[in-house]
Amino acid sequence: MSRASVRLDSxxxxxxxxxxxxxxxxxxxxxxxxxxxxxAMVPGAIRLTGEAALRAGAGKLQMATVAAAAISLGVVVPEAGVIALPAGDGGEIAPEAAASLAKSCAGADVVVLGPGMGDDDVAGRLLDAILPEAGAETLFLLDAAAITAMAERDMILNPLRGRIVITPHHGEMASLTGMSPEEIAEDPETVARDIADRFGAVVVLKHSRTVIVAPAQDPLIYGGGGIGMATAGSGDVLAGAIAGIASRGAEPCVAAGWGVWLHGQGGRRAATARGPIGFLARELPEEFPHLLPQ
Structure with missing residues (x-):
């Protein structure tokens, strides 16, 4: 049965x-x-995600990435702990690196997997390995290659129902569903609802009009933060904004709504201060503290 949509607004x-x-x-x-x-190709993506999580109010941050990028990442984000992981031949995190993540996964309230990763096979093998190490209440936020890796993992993800948030754009949703981006654009609410029901996940389907769907809930619709948000790294920031709010104790759908709103309103503030286009993704988290409740 179709559901009425709800505006994500003030x-x-x-x-x-x-x-x-x-x-x-x-x-x-x-x-x-x-x-x-x-x-190796996108070493700074998780800086954007991590800083956004801290700016959204998270208390502690750890970032795990390929060893070649770890030291410089730790210097740029001195508030975070950094875990250096071995890399495979393609410059992606090596799947065997999961053994180094067991303790950190067990102690995390939110695990974000995928920003800056381009190989869905590697992301999937990491997901297989770290799921058993996570706490019983840990929320998983899957982004980029980790979303595509979900396609054949219904069984392994089943125990996480109610504890998954995914943040696909239309291209990533196409890879997950086998549909074309054009088909998804025709009815994004239905596509997002089908995936939400399939995985028991909150789906944040990113576009100029973002759709947020949780199982058995009316879809939330956010009108967007403006054309300047269509810039490299913007999605990495969104993942961190959602993770930061969730880590503080918000339910997954509330965290997703707040993350999208912070992200979009941050874009509107940046556009007002700097101009409608040309601001950088890394400038968005600076706006979050102005938008959070005191």
């Missing part, structure tokens, strides 16, 4: 507040995010 944000942390809050109680990704 009224929705007011009705679904982000977690508020009072006196006695520690960095651990504000939430722990682990970001796994990057590659």
């Amino acid at each position: 009224a929705w944000i007011a009705a679904h507040p982000a977690p508020v942390h009072g006196d006695g809050t520690t960095k651990n109680s504000r939430g722990r995010v682990l970001v796994i990704g990057g590659s």
Whole structure:
């Protein structure tokens, strides 16, 4: 049965507040995010994701990436712990690197897998290996190559129902579903709902009009942050914004809504301050603290 859509706007944000942390809050109680990704070709992607998570209020951050990028990443983001992983022949994280992630996965409230990764086979093998290491309540946010890797993993992902958020653009959704981007654009709400029901996931289908669908809930529709958001790295920032809110204790759908809203409103603020096009993805997280509740 079709469902009416709901606008993701300031009224929705007011009705679904982000977690508020009072006196006695520690960095651990504000939430722990682990970001796994990057590659020799895209070594800085998880910097965008990690900084966005911190700017959205996460208390602790770890980033795991190929060893060649790890030291420089740690210098650029001194607030984070960095895990250096072996790389395979193609410059992607080697699948056997999962053994180095067991302790970090067990201690994370949110695990983000995929930013900066281009090989869905590698992403899938990492996913297979780290799932058993995660905590019983850990949320998984899958992005980029990790989304395509879901296609043949219904069984292994079944125990995570209710604890998955995915952030595909239309091309990644096409790879996951076997549909064309044009077919997805014709009815994105239905496509997103089918995937949400299939995996028990919150689906954030990114486009100029972003659709957020959770199982058995009305779809949320966000009108977009403007043409300047169509820039490299913007999706990596969105993944971090959602992860940061989720790590603080928000339910997955609320975290997705807040992440999309922070991301889009951050783009609108950047467009006002810098011009409608030409601002950088790494500038978006700087706007988040201005938009978060006190």
